[in-house]
Amino acid sequence: MTERQQQLVQNVEKHRQMILDAERWLWAHPQTGYTEWEAHNYLVEKYEALGYSLTLAGNIPGFYTEVDTGRPGPKLAIFGELDALDIANHPESVNGMAHCCGHNGQSAALLGIAAALKEPGALDGLCGTIRLVAVPAEEMIQLAFREDLRKKGVIQYMGGKVEFMARGMLDGVDIAMMVHGGAAGPDEAFDFSGGLGMNGCMAKTIRYKGKSAHAGGAPHLGINAQYAAMLGLQACNDLRETFQEKDTIRFHPIMMGVNCAVNIIPDEMKIESYVRGRSLEAIKRENIKVNRALTGAALAMGAGVELSDRPGYSPEYHDPAFMKLVEDCCCDLVGKDRVKFDYESWSTGSSDFGDVTCVMPGVQFFAAGAIGTGHGIDYYVKDPNRMCVNAVKAQLFVADALLRDDAAAARKIIADYKPQYPSIKAYLDAINELFLDKDAVQYDEHGNATVDFQN
CATH class of the missing domain: 3.30.70.360 (Alpha-Beta Plaits)
Structure with missing residues (x-):
């Protein structure tokens, strides 16, 4: 770990308890897609207390805020998802809902990133902008409810990220990433993992x-x-x-x-x-x-x-060059023996992060710390330090690697990437x-x- 990375770790450690408290609060207040107003209001209060000015989505939950380094360069988006699942049989479900996919951990980690970026020296040597995006409705569920919202003109699309794209909330973004909470099995002793992509x-x-x-x-x-x-x-x-x-x-x-x-x-x-x-x-x-x-x-x-x-x-494709940078940063944080990246593996699940990778390079990787079955009644966050606090550190390592040295790494990844569609408009038209x-x-x-x- 470099001296710079040690500084980033120290910046995060100052806000460890806030991150852990946020994970527990969000776990206790689950709501499904396009109804996540409790999480929205909680996070708005936290971000504003940190001194951030927010751009709200408006009639749906979610927002973004930007951290400008003061020097021109690419714009990096980092996502945290707000929604839970309706799974009434989960022992800790609230009104029939539970965060048994770990999105509460993502939002807690995004808040931790926001806090760490306010620390002195956090932006030293960086250029460009970091956009932190709290986004609703990743889980493609309750189709009748969402169709009703669409008919009323509240939304245009079922998924939160593509809806944000349609609302202009990703305009100007050049490259994107996010960490999803995951469960490592008993024979899988790793902290971070990643694959090539997943189904649409x-x-x-x-x-x-x-x-x-x-x-x-x-x-x-x-x-x-x-x-x-x-x-x-x-x-x-x-x-x-x-x-x-x-x-x-x-x-x-x-x-x-x-x-x-x-x-x-x-x-x-x-x-x-x-x-x-x-x-x-x-x-x-x-x-x-x-x-x-x-x-x-x-x-x-x-x-x-x-x-x-x-x-x-849409199918989610992770740019291999970007994957390698992310993998290296994870190894710097926890060691090579705790990182498992497979450049050929393909998941048959789906995520609206795929809509993002259709128009820009992006990587979604996974932080262990949960136990049980994703989307199952036995899913719990067992180790929030691994799933949330480590996720903050890893994402800050990646952002730093992308945007330092006049953003040389980010500029090369962006220049070499061949998106499926040349623009958000072209993608939406398709x-x-x-x-x-x-x-x-x-x-x-x-x-x-x-x-x-x-x-």
Whole structure:
């Protein structure tokens, strides 16, 4: 560890208790995407107490603030996510919600970065700007609620980072990073890890429409929407062998339940799902097959089906040169034997950080310190020093490495990176083509059907 890095560590240590207190407070106040006002208000108060001026997202939770070094250079964004999951069976859930993905640790770490950057000498030798971004709604859940927000004009997109992109809150940013909390297994004794990237996803809402009737006395007069939905999901399952392994396609629907008594033929069944994949091209291609299968099942039962597709998250790609810089900084902090970076590994999960990497170089890496299963009822933050305090130090090491020496490292990474889209506008224009709303089966008076399940 260099003398400069030792100074950064000391800057963080001055605020250790504040970071740990924030992690516990946020854990105890979980809220799901686009409703995280408790976390928002708590963090606004903390940032303003540190002397920061905030740019608020407005009618949704979240904000950003900037640290200007006073010398021209690139703009680095560092993210902390606000949202929790709805998981009522978690022993420490609050109103059915819990931070069983560790976002509370991210936000506590981001606050720690903000505090450490106020220390004397924190910006010595640096150029450019650091933008600290507290962002809502990373988890792609509660699709009906978010669609309602979209229809009301509150949001344009389901995910928080792409929504921030649309609102101009990432304008001018050149390069980005974030740390996600993670759980290391018993045979995985590491503090930091990272991989090449992860899947993107399409968000889907499916509504089968039938006809109610007496389930015992006159079932022949009804059209069972639940059966149509079951048939549709079976058809989708039968497609799985056609998904190519190179595309890492995932389709994982949940049936939302019927809204009628047991003696009534159900006239409606809603389903939510994603189609995930390694590229947008693969997602679009396989989603057409899925929609065809869902539509065919409705046709077989004489039912209707409404298909609503929404852009979810784009595949997340971590620039290898940026990864190497991050890995080196983590090794400087905790030693090579505590760092595990794999430049070929690919996750089949999804994150809206992928939307960011479509237009700029970015790396999301992981800080151990949790136990249990991510998104599971046994997930807890066991060691907040590793997951939060170490994450502050590592991110400050990275920011320092990027922006010192006239930002030579950042400038090279930015110059060499080949984003999938040349600008945020170009990216938004591309994903806007993914919106789909189709009443996919139309019957005439003779029972003949017309199907239409794609743009």
